[in-house]
Amino acid sequence: MANEERGPGFGTGLILGTIIGALTGLLLAPKPGEETRARVMERTARLRQKAEELTAEARDLMREAIEEGRVVANRMRATRETNGSEETPSNNQEDPSS
Numbered sequence: 001m002a003n004e005e006r007g008p009g010f011g012t013g014l015i016l017g018t019i020i021g022a023l024t025g026l027l028l029a030p031k032p033g034e035e036t037r038a039r040v041m042e043r044t045a046r047l048r049q050k051a052e053e054l055t056a057e058a059r060d061l062m063r064e065a066i067e068e069g070r071v072v073a074n075r076m077r078a079t080r081e082t083n084g085s086e087e088t089p090s091n092n093q094e095d096p097s098s
Contacts, residue, residue: 019047 026040 022043023040026036026043029036
């Protein structure tokens, strides 16, 4: 059975590899140093902005997940308290087939 889920290790490696490859290509390109530095700064600014957007989105998703978890936990707690206050039959009854 193949594992179809790619963990954070793969995604992180892919992003870092892309960034390192792009920066290496820029730095090794036959252009004047000042122009190359300007391009690197421009690209890193865009990457930083995208990272900030993704971080904000992830933070929002985590907040939603935490809130949903709290709602479910409260429901489960209320159900357990309701069921716990009622008399329930014992599971220690003897087996009639013995």
